[in-house]
Amino acid sequence: MHMADALISPAVGAVMWTASAGTIAYCSKKVREEMDDKIVPLMGVLGAFIFAAQMISFTIPATGSSGHLGGGLLLTILLGPYAAFLVTASVLTVQALFFADGGLLALGCNIFNLGFFPAFIAYPLIYKKIAGAEYSQTRIAFASIITAVAGLQMGAFGVVLETVASDISSLPFSTFIILMQPIHLVIGIVEGLATASVIAFVYKARPEILSTSLHRIPVACSLRRIMLAFLAATIVTGGIVSWFASEQPDGLEWTIEKITGKKDLEAAKDGMHGTLALLQGRFAFLPDYSFKKADLKPATSITHADTEKPKSEGNRLGTSASGITGGLLTLVIAGMIGFGLRKRGATT
Secondary structure (H helix, E strand, C coil): CCCCHHHCCHHHHHHHHHHHHHHHHHHHHHHHHHCCCCHHHHHHHHHHHHHHHHCCCEEECCCCEEECCCCHHHHHHHHCHHHHHHHHHHHHHHHHHHHCCCCCCCHHHHHHHHHHHHHHHHHHHHHHHHHCCCCCHHHHHHHHHHHHHHHHHHHHHHHHHHHHHHCCCCCCHHHHHHHHHHHHHHHHHHHHHHHHHHHHHHHHHCCHHHHCHHHCCCCCCCCHHHHHHHHHHHHHHHHCHHHHCCCCCEHHHHHHHHHHCCCCCCCCCCHHHHHHHHHHHHHCCCHHHCCCCCCCCCCCCCCCCCCCCCCCHHHHHHHHHHHHHHHHHHHHHHHHHHHHHHHHHHHC
């Protein structure tokens, strides 16, 4: 559900950048004031894991479409909403800047759609109500599925509103929403099941992480096993499992193609769109999670570049390099954010 710049006007992009930046500032303040120091390394490790997990697209049967995990709900359950939003922003920034996945103009939209709705609406109003104060695996599973579906529906609706408000793609509101919401309902169910599985593992290994108020981890609690497990999962997922990701268009791309009959919607090549596309082209050293090719399209188009590439050995090597490198970059950036906020909090 990563929006490309072809859908977004500069005005809408600026508004959503402002909204996301303001939320980042607020979350930074709350993390500095409330978060336990032990959570800081987990921010980086979970960010790396979500980066790798988002590379795994799964086919939605009988639709010709695919989906991938957003990870916002999983991060929120484990880190709390404030740290989760910061980690989500880190993941999406790394994807857009270094892998041309999602546009730079649309980055504010993507951060808000994939970060704000699960962290600040779906989690407190749905997940916490269903899961309750006393966790059980059954309640966790049910809460994860319902909340993931709700969060993704909100995010998909946000995409529709931002696109229609931009008024540069000529996508009709009614048709757009009729196609977007059902396909993301299915994706949300899969995300809920995946989230429930991961949370069930954490619940068995360290249940106190889920039940402790404000994520104040007991002194005797060690997160070493959890972090090593997520690091191993990141390497395996990004380095190997990513080879087998579906090559079908994702839910947003599928919807656009159904409406327009085109696989690509190109953004303007001048003005703000052109400037940001040029900037992205300079920074993206592994565009579309593969080694650079001269004929790759810029990320101003609605679809990922070269989506129908064969699974050759070279492409697999590029995919593995992308998964591991992107995970490492996200780990460093998210970890540095947490460490920097912790240091600032300690000196104030």
